[in-house]
Amino acid sequence: MSFVDREADKLLGLIQEKEATIVLAAIGSDSKERAVLTQRKIPELDLQTEEPSREVAEYPIIWETNRASDLQSQTEVERWRDSLTPVRPKAHHSEKYFPLPYSTENSPSLKDVILLRGSTRRFAQKPVSFEALSTIIDCSTSHIPMDFLPDEQTLIEFYLIANDVTGLPAGSYHYDKSRNSLEQLNKGKSRHVSGYLCLEQLLFSDVSVVFFLMTNLSTVLRNMGNRGYRAAQFEAGVRAGKIYLSAYSLGVGASGSTFYDDAVTEFFSPHAEGMSTMIAVGVGVPAYRSRPGRILPQFQKRLKHASPIE
Numbered sequence: 303m304s305f306v307d308r309e310a311d312k313l314l315g316l317i318q319e320k321e322a323t324i325v326l327a328a329i330g331s332d333s334k335e336r337a338v339l340t341q342r343k344i345p346e347l348d349l350q351t352e353e354p355s356r357e358v359a360e361y362p363i364i365w366e367t368n369r370a371s372d373l374q375s376q377t378e379v380e381r382w383r384d385s386l387t388p389v390r391p392k393a394h395h396s397e398k399y400f401p402l403p404y405s406t407e408n409s410p411s412l413k414d415v416i417l418l419r420g421s422t423r424r425f426a427q428k429p430v431s432f433e434a435l436s437t438i439i440d441c442s443t444s445h446i447p448m449d450f451l452p453d454e455q456t457l458i459e460f461y462l463i464a465n466d467v468t469g470l471p472a473g474s475y476h477y478d479k480s481r482n483s484l485e486q487l488n489k490g491k492s493r494h495v496s497g498y499l500c501l502e503q504l505l506f507s508d509v510s511v512v513f514f515l516m517t518n519l520s521t522v523l524r525n526m527g528n529r530g531y532r533a534a535q536f537e538a539g540v541r542a543g544k545i546y547l548s549a550y551s552l553g554v555g556a557s558g559s560t561f562y563d564d565a566v567t568e569f570f571s572p573h574a575e576g577m578s579t580m581i582a583v584g585v586g587v588p589a590y591r592s593r594p595g596r597i598l599p600q601f602q603k604r605l606k607h608a609s610p611i612e
Contacts, residue, residue: 422555
């Protein structure tokens with residue numbers, strides 16, 4: 303997240319106020335090793351592209367937000383990185399905790415999971431096991447190497463509504479990472495509430511669990527400036543992707559959603575007071591059998607001879 307936006311956009315040949323660089327990711331190197339800097343000039347891309355849609359909706363506030371979070375020089379980058387301070391979650395004390403059970407289920411390969419992954423459009427109102435839910439939480443809250451946070455730090459808190467989980471009472475919960483447990487906030491099945499919070503979509507009334515990934519924006523913005531909003535959105539997106547992949551690896555489905563911001567915070571309060579939702583993801587048993595994706599023939603041979611990624 304520590305880079306000069308204008309330089310990255312120019313290098314990639316991006317069209318101003320149509321495309322923007324959000325984050326840079328290093329692939330194929332140990333994140334703990336400092337890369338050797340070179341002075342080699344990298345040519346700028348000049349690609350011919352087609353419009354993704356015949357009708358383009360304009361949202362000026364998106365570009366205003368993006369500009370407000372820009373870093374415009376290497377000096378600004380270094381100043382931003384040096385000013386970062388840990389974002390510590392508020393301490394809470396619940397009367398009831400449910401430790402996450404250890405799961406021994408075997409998972410398919412990452413390649414197979416990627417081909418299985420989709421967005422479920424109908425759920426069957428059937429339960430998932432507490433072990434499966436535990437695996438999803440464990441995978442999606444695991445460490446993500448990011449230059450704006452120290453190891454084991456996170457901007458994102460996991461809140462969830464459990465409608466139908468075998469071995470876990472229906473209710474609303476917060477994941478307490480320090481205890482590796484679900485902290486019960488309220489008891490009772492809330493299918494109508496989970497659907498309402500996700501813009502009144504029946505799809506999210508039918509799911510077994512709805513995750514709401516939340517952050518304390520006032521603290522994030524105070525500690526990280528305007529770029530903190532981008533950082534929180536990015537981390538939430540990566541963790542939502544992990545929910546998807548871990549769910550499909552277990553043979554259940556997932557679907558992302560937008561939501562009523564203030565209503566979500568109110569529902570999980572007083573525990574979630576001051577928190578803002580970044581994304582919601584529903585998980586449950588699909589009501590239909592979907593077909594997995596496939597690798598196109600022209601890439602089969604290339605993948606067969608590719609070196610494994612450690």
